[in-house]
Amino acid sequence: MTYASIMVSLDLGPAAAARVQLAADLAGRFDARLIGVAARHVPDPVTAADIAEVEQIFEAEKDRVVEELGQARDLFERAANSYAETAWRSAIAPGIAYLALQARAADLLVVGRHGARDGDAGPLGVPPGPLLMEAGRPILVVPPGLTRMRAEHAVVAWKDTPEARRAVLAALPLLRRASDVLVLGIAPETDAKAVGDVADFLVRHGVAAAAKTVPESEIRAGAAILANTAAQRADLLVMGAYGHSRLREWLFGGVTREILQTATACCLMSH
Missing domain, CATH: 3.40.50.620 (HUPs)
Known part of the structure; x- marks a missing residue:
């Protein structure tokens, strides 16, 4: 048994780049494909006077989500540092459900730790607990700031x-x-x-x-x-x-x- 495909969850939090570096290093040691994943649903408008305003607010929120997903992809590509085989997957969708679905393509999922003192990962952040329950794949939970796991x-x-x-x-x-x-x-x-x-x-x-x-x-x-x-x-x-x-x-x-x-x-x- 080996790892042929490793998937890493992307967000725009301060620990994201280090987590991608750790996942890329791990993928390199096993000659595995590295897949970056991010998703976020469009929030429902909470206040609006009429349907036209609802649609306007929804489109503005959708544009913001698209921009965030683009930023996450850019971060992934920079942090992966030209790793030989990478792929990117993203969607306007609930993050946990989307990542759990994409887990079918990976041997191992790499996600960030979400402790009380770990900082805010932002709306793209995926807490490991719910993902563990749904993914049907092993999950590697990474503390903030680690760029390599030697596992010696x-x-x-x-x-x-x-x-x-x-x-x-x-x-x-x-x-x-x-x-x-x-x-x-x-x-x-x-x-x-x-x-x-x-x-x-x-x-x-x-x-x-x-x-x-x-x-x-x-x-x-x-x-x-x-x-x-x-x-x-x-x-x-x-x-x-x-x-x-x-x-x-x-x-x-x-x-x-x-x-x-x-x-x-x-x-x-x-x-």
């Missing part, structure tokens, strides 16, 4: 669920290239045997993996994952994303939410 050291946060199994499989191309990979389980929810099985599975796939189990009583699960990621000097964290949608509200467990908003390493997640 990595952590797999293991929980015995389908989501975690899908995340590990999706990360195999990166994990095979890592110098060391720590498979981390939080007891009692995950036992040492399960963590050992995953480490052994990875070893048999050519990964330099080791197993570790941490009692949750000593430290909160999310904090334990982040602390061990830092101790490992890892810039890649692999884990399942746990949540569900209800009436278009996106609900995640505390660990997933904490990682999505605060992790300083890139997080490869699957739902």
Whole structure:
């Protein structure tokens, strides 16, 4: 397994150019196609005296969206720095729904982290949480400012669920290239045997993996994952994303939410 096509979400926020550079570097290492994607729907006019005014406001908003999408494309082309094989996709459409649809063309989606202190990505920004629920593809969540993910050291946060199994499989191309990979389980929810099985599975796939189990009583699960990621000097964290949608509200467990908003390493997640 490898990555033949990598897709990156574009917006006009301050972290967008660095995210494209990271995606382009990743695509270069796997000789993959790099696809830039952006979308935004035209906002409905909130105040208007008559139909003519509604149409006028709508056309003005549409022109603004078209201009923003053009700026996003220009940013993508500059930041990709003449990467050998690129493609661009954009539309006047809801961003999450459009990117989830375009995910059919990619092995991996690269999106920005949307933490409370990460700055405003603007109307083209796509939060990773809802996208995780709809895309049916693994997502690499990138903190602001990172232009490269070496993935020399990595952590797999293991929980015995389908989501975690899908995340590990999706990360195999990166994990095979890592110098060391720590498979981390939080007891009692995950036992040492399960963590050992995953480490052994990875070893048999050519990964330099080791197993570790941490009692949750000593430290909160999310904090334990982040602390061990830092101790490992890892810039890649692999884990399942746990949540569900209800009436278009996106609900995640505390660990997933904490990682999505605060992790300083890139997080490869699957739902």
